[in-house]
Amino acid sequence: MTNDAQPEEHGQALLPAVNSYTEWDPLREVVVGSLLGGVFPDWQDSMVHVVPDAARPVFQELGGSPLPAGHLKAAEEELEGLVEVLEAHGIQVVRPDAAEHQAPFRTPHWSSAAGLYAGMPRDLLMVVGDAIVEAPMSWRCRHHEVDAFRSLIKSYFRRGARWLPAPRPQLTDELYRTGGDAGDWAVTEFEPVFDAADFLRFGRDLIVQRSHVTNEFGIDWLRRALGPDFGVTVVDTDDPHAMHIDATIAPLAPGKLLVHPERYVPHEIFDGWEILPAPEPTLPHDWPMYFCSPWVSMNVLSLDPETVVVESQEQPLIDALTGWGFRCVPVDFRHVYSFGGSFHCVTLDTVREGGPARYLSRPGARDPRPSHAEQEP
Numbered sequence: 001m002t003n004d005a006q007p008e009e010h011g012q013a014l015l016p017a018v019n020s021y022t023e024w025d026p027l028r029e030v031v032v033g034s035l036l037g038g039v040f041p042d043w044q045d046s047m048v049h050v051v052p053d054a055a056r057p058v059f060q061e062l063g064g065s066p067l068p069a070g071h072l073k074a075a076e077e078e079l080e081g082l083v084e085v086l087e088a089h090g091i092q093v094v095r096p097d098a099a100e101h102q103a104p105f106r107t108p109h110w111s112s113a114a115g116l117y118a119g120m121p122r123d124l125l126m127v128v129g130d131a132i133v134e135a136p137m138s139w140r141c142r143h144h145e146v147d148a149f150r151s152l153i154k155s156y157f158r159r160g161a162r163w164l165p166a167p168r169p170q171l172t173d174e175l176y177r178t179g180g181d182a183g184d185w186a187v188t189e190f191e192p193v194f195d196a197a198d199f200l201r202f203g204r205d206l207i208v209q210r211s212h213v214t215n216e217f218g219i220d221w222l223r224r225a226l227g228p229d230f231g232v233t234v235v236d237t238d239d240p241h242a243m244h245i246d247a248t249i250a251p252l253a254p255g256k257l258l259v260h261p262e263r264y265v266p267h268e269i270f271d272g273w274e275i276l277p278a279p280e281p282t283l284p285h286d287w288p289m290y291f292c293s294p295w296v297s298m299n300v301l302s303l304d305p306e307t308v309v310v311e312s313q314e315q316p317l318i319d320a321l322t323g324w325g326f327r328c329v330p331v332d333f334r335h336v337y338s339f340g341g342s343f344h345c346v347t348l349d350t351v352r353e354g355g356p357a358r359y360l361s362r363p364g365a366r367d368p369r370p371s372h373a374e375q376e377p
């Protein structure tokens with residue numbers, strides 16, 4: 001076995017084993033999560049701002065118990081349906097290992113009745129160019145979630161990818177703000193934490209939102225770990241429940257931003273971009289949603305700058321995107337919605353064509369790049 005970077009054949013182009021700089025460049029390889037063996041999370045007070053009210057008693061009573069079997073089976077079938085559609089588009093799909101999510105675990109300071117699932121690699125991992133970042137997640141039940149993805153990460157590393165695990169968080173009580181004022185974040189600045197899904201990639205620039213799982217310390221850690229070739233800009237969002245930016249902002253192509261009609265706050269870095277407010281989701285009000293809002297309707301996955309995977313029943317969104325010049329690939333996904341996400345959440349794009357470029361205007365950037373950083377390597 002060799003650790004040398006080996007270019008791989010993905011379609012016609014020879015690309016590194018891990019190569020993904022944007023949310024929209026042509027997709028060649030992708031990780032699709034698995035909900036198999038998933039359990040309800042052990043309740044933690046810091047979840048109160050982000051999970052739907054109805055989920056709290058469920059997590060308190062059923063934390064560590066298997067997710068409802070029938071609904072889970074339907075969700076797994078929808079994930080298989082997504083895999084088939086991606087493969088039919090010539091995209092290589094890889095899946096996590098089976099993992100034990102039901103086992104309780106403890107540290108010297110706290111314990112968790114169980115884990116969660118391996119369903120949402122976007123929350124946990126981030127590909128920035130040729131690097132895979134492991135996020136320091138603040139929900140205690142997710143402390144070992146990366147295990148299901150470690151053989152994949154090791155395999156990418158052996159084929160030349162860089163591997164950037166964030167400092168292992170302690171997740172002691174000092175991290176969590178209890179009894180704070182309305183508007184306070186659930187996490188303090190005790191140590192760096194973030195979920196990868198609070199970031200979006202635009203070539204050499206990333207944007208990030210502060211949230212109930214992402215603090216300034218975590219953003220600073222990532223900024224310094226990525227180094228001067230990348231810029232990380234914090235953008236305001238108007239979302240008291242903020243956890244993961246990908247049902248608030250969805251960049252679909254250079255210059256085209258799909259946004260949540262209320263949560264999106266205009267920012268100068270998007271000067272010159274077309275902004276499309278997403279239409280209302282179509283999900284029935286009585287559909288079980290344990291982790292998130294129906295706005296995961298806009299959590300779409302770009303296969304290339306003209307093609308997006310959209311939930312089959314989100315006809316108003318399909319119409320709006322079609323009218324904006326996109327080709328929509330419809331996939332049934334409502335049962336997956338129930339467990340916390342849609343197409344962007346359940347995937348991690350490890351290989352897209354394209355390289356580092358600049359797409360955002362940076363008039364107020366604190367550390368303007370020297371001009372040599374604008375050039376392709």
Ligand code: DAV
Nearest residue numbers: 244247292293295341
């Ligand atoms: O609208 O509840 C969902 C983010 C999915 N990871 C919402 C945000």
